[in-house]
Amino acid sequence: xxxxxxxxxxxNPMTANLMVEEHAATKDSYLSGIFxxxxxxxxxxxxxxxxxxxxxxDGVMKRITEGQSVYGELNHPDNLQIDxxxxxxxxxxxxxxxxxAVGKAKLLNTPKGQIVKAILEAGGKLGVSSRGSGNVVExxxxxxxxxxxxxxxxxxxxNAYPSHxxxxxxxxxxxxxLADAVVHDDKAQKYFRKELSKFFEELTGxxxxxxxxxxxxxxxxxxxxxxxxxxxxxxxxxxxxxxSEKQLLDLLAASGRKK
Numbered sequence: 120x121x122x123x124x125x126x127x128x129x130x131n132p133m134t135a136n137l138m139v140e141e142h143a144a145t146k147d148s149y150l151s152g153i154f155x156x157x158x159x160x161x162x163x164x165x166x167x168x169x170x171x172x173x174x175x176x177d178g179v180m181k182r183i184t185e186g187q188s189v190y191g192e193l194n195h196p197d198n199l200q201i202d203x204x205x206x207x208x209x210x211x212x213x214x215x216x217x218x219x220a221v222g223k224a225k226l227l228n229t230p231k232g233q234i235v236k237a238i239l240e241a242g243g244k245l246g247v248s249s250r251g252s253g254n255v256v257e258x259x260x261x262x263x264x265x266x267x268x269x270x271x272x273x274x275x276x277x278n279a280y281p282s283h284x285x286x287x288x289x290x291x292x293x294x295x296x297l298a299d300a301v302v303h304d305d306k307a308q309k310y311f312r313k314e315l316s317k318f319f320e321e322l323t324g325x326x327x328x329x330x331x332x333x334x335x336x337x338x339x340x341x342x343x344x345x346x347x348x349x350x351x352x353x354x355x356x357x358x359x360x361x362x363s364e365k366q367l368l369d370l371l372a373a374s375g376r377k378k
Contacts, residue, residue, distance in 0.1 A: 123252050123253065123254055123262070124252065124253065124254070124255055125197065125198060125199060125250075125251075125252055126165070126249075126250075126251050126252060126253050126255070126260065126263065127195055127197070127248055127249070127250050128155070128161050128162075128163060128165065128167075128248065128249045129161075129162060129246060129247070129248040129271055130153060130154070130155070130156065130246050130247045130248070130249075131246045132244035132245055132246045134153060134156070134246070135152045135153050135154070135245075135246045135247045136152045136153055137150050137151065137152035137245065137246075137247065138150070138151050138152060139226075139236075139239050147225055147226075148225070148226040148236060149211070149223055149224065149225055149226065150208060150223070150224045150226055150235075150270070151221070151222065151223040151224070152221065152222070152247070153219045153220070153221055153247075154213060154220050154221065154222040154247055154249065154268045155167070155172050155175070155176075155219070155220035155249045155265075155268070156172070156218060156219055156220070157169040157171070157172035157173075157218040157219075157220070158218050159218070160258070164258055165255060165258050165259075165260055166258055166259050166260065167260045167263060168259065168260070168261075169218055171253070171260055171261065171262075171263040172215070172218075172220050172263075173215055173220075174263070175220070175251065175263055175264070175265035176213045176214060176215055176220045176265075178264070178265060179210065179213045179222075179265055180212075180213055180214075183210070183211065183212070183213075188209055189209060189210040189267055190203070190206045190208075190209055190210075190267060191206070191207060191208045191209070191210060191224060191267045191268050191269050191270065192205040192206055192207060192231065192267070192269045192270070193205060193207040193231040193232075193234060193235055193269070193270050193271075194269065194270075194271055194272070195248045195250050195269035195271060199250065199251070199252060199266050201266075201267065205231055206227065206229055206231060206232075207226065207227060207229060207231035207232040207234070207235050207270055208224040208225060208226050208227055208232060208235070208270065209224060209225050209227065210222055210223070210224045210267065210268060211223050211224060211225050222268060224268070235270055245270055245271065245272060246270075246271050246272070247268050247269065247270060247271065248268065248269045248270075248271040249265060249267075249268050249269075250265075250266045250267050250268070250269055251263055251264050251265040251266050252264050252266070
């Protein structure tokens with residue numbers, strides 16, 4: 120009998136096609152897109168049959184209708200436990216659309232949730248990662264039990280990158296990003312710089328210099344900033360100009376102000 124395994128499957132931003140909806144009335148932000156895929160070989164060389172994904176979706180919706188909170192984290196751990204310190208969102212809805220499991224998640228006003236918002240508002244791309252358990256025989260998954268769907272930088276399914284859109288906004292100037300807020304809060308800025316440094320290291324494999332300095336030393340900073348449209352552009356700029364943590368934070372903050 121096959122041994123039950125912890126199964127973590129990533130969907131890259133192009134596949135996930137995540138979208139952000141921000142509602143003026145409630146000020147809540149929601150992330151929606153493809154959360155899982157069936158009948159396709161994923162980045163881990165595993166295939167989830169359609170009935171396994173369908174049952175997983177039904178299980179999540181049952182938990183939601185029973186009043187349970189299905190929490191998700193920023194960057195998934197290698198276990199099935201939910202760490203409340205890392206929670207960034209709550210899954211509010213999941214359903215099948217062909218062979219895709221599409222879902223909707225409310226971004227929370229937690230440190231991790233604010234980081235997600237700031238990255239997306241700066242034009243960054245994020246994917247999703249399903250976390251659960253099941254059996255695997257010759258690459259085929261059975262008895263799959265879904266715990267949650269996390270938000271990640273480098274996911275594993277073929278087409279999962281999100282696009283950032285704002286809906287139901289009456290005035291764009293009212294949209295305030297975390298990047299703007301931390302400029303005026305030393306404690307928030309220190310925490311955000313630490314988390315941003317970790318995220319940058321995961322993306323590039325390189326550590327940001329911990330030198331605290333402003334952006335005055337970056338030639339044509341506003342021009343360079345205006346040219347940054349994607350997460351890859353920010354990473355490339357940081358590498359080419361040898362930016363410090365503080366400079367990259369300022370770069371994102373400035374980008375947030377331009378939104």
